[in-house]
Amino acid sequence: MNHKMQLIASLTSPFARKVRIVAAEKHIEYQLVVDVPWEAGTHVPEFNPLGKVPVWVLEDGKTLFDSRVIVEYLDSVSPVGHLLPREPRPRIAVKRWEALADGVTDAAALVFMERKRPAPQQSPEWITRQLGKVSAGLKAMAEELAQQDWCTGDNFNLADIALGCALGYLDFRFPEIDWRRAYPNLSELYDRLMQRPAFRETIPVV
Ligand SMILES: N[C@@H](CCC(=O)N[C@@H](CS)C(=O)NCC(=O)O)C(=O)O
The missing domain is CATH 3.40.30.10 (Glutaredoxin)
Structure with a gap:
C-alpha cells in the first residue's frame, strides 16, 4: 500500500x-x-x-x-528549482560546500553534547579540538564565499542551504560565537537566506 x-x-x-x-x-x-x-x-x-x-x-x-x-x-x-547542478564539476563543488558546512555542524553538535555530560566526565581537550574545527570551518567558508552572492555559481543552491543551516545552528546553540562580526560576508548571505520562507519557517525551536 x-x-x-x-x-x-x-x-x-x-x-x-x-x-x-x-x-x-x-x-x-x-x-x-x-x-x-x-x-x-x-x-x-x-x-x-x-x-x-x-x-x-x-x-x-x-x-x-x-x-x-x-x-x-x-x-x-522533482525538476522544480534544481539545487544540485547536473554537470560533474559544479555538482562536486556544491557537495564539497555541503561537506564543509555539515562538518562545522557535526563538530558543534559534538561540543553541545559533550557539555551536557556531567562536568567530571567532560573532556576539555575534546571540546577544544571540536571548537577548532568550527573556527577553521567558518574561516574557510568565509574565504571561499569571498564577495560572491552565493556559495557557488550565480544561483542559490544546496551549498547555500547547508551553509545557512550551519550558521543557524551556531546561533541556536552557540550564541557566544560571534561569526557575524568576524565574517560580514557570511552575515550578509545569511540575512539574504532568511528572507526565504523555507528558512524562516524552520528556525530551530526548543
Ligand atoms: N550525517 C547525518 C547526521 C545526523 C545527526 O547527527 N543527527 C542527530 C541530530 S542533529 C541525531 O539524530 N543524533 C542522535 C544520535 O546520534 O543518537 C546527517 O547528515 O543526517
Whole structure:
C-alpha cells in the first residue's frame, strides 16, 4: 500500500532542517513526523539502524538516510528549482560546500553534547579540538564565499542551504560565537537566506 512520504525529524536538528528547506524549496509534499532520537520512547532506530534523524520514508515504506542522501534524492525526483547542478564539476563543488558546512555542524553538535555530560566526565581537550574545527570551518567558508552572492555559481543552491543551516545552528546553540562580526560576508548571505520562507519557517525551536 502506498503512503504519503514522511520525514522523521526533530525540530532542532540542523541536518533535518536542511532536508525541510530542500523539500520546501522544491515544493515536495510530505508528512513531518517529529521524533527526538534522544528520548526513551523514540522510534527512530526502527527506521534508521544508526538511530539518527533525519530519516525519509518513501511511499513504499523504504527509508533513506542520511541528510546528504535524502537531499540528493529530493533534488532528483522533482525538476522544480534544481539545487544540485547536473554537470560533474559544479555538482562536486556544491557537495564539497555541503561537506564543509555539515562538518562545522557535526563538530558543534559534538561540543553541545559533550557539555551536557556531567562536568567530571567532560573532556576539555575534546571540546577544544571540536571548537577548532568550527573556527577553521567558518574561516574557510568565509574565504571561499569571498564577495560572491552565493556559495557557488550565480544561483542559490544546496551549498547555500547547508551553509545557512550551519550558521543557524551556531546561533541556536552557540550564541557566544560571534561569526557575524568576524565574517560580514557570511552575515550578509545569511540575512539574504532568511528572507526565504523555507528558512524562516524552520528556525530551530526548543
Ligand atoms: N550525517 C547525518 C547526521 C545526523 C545527526 O547527527 N543527527 C542527530 C541530530 S542533529 C541525531 O539524530 N543524533 C542522535 C544520535 O546520534 O543518537 C546527517 O547528515 O543526517
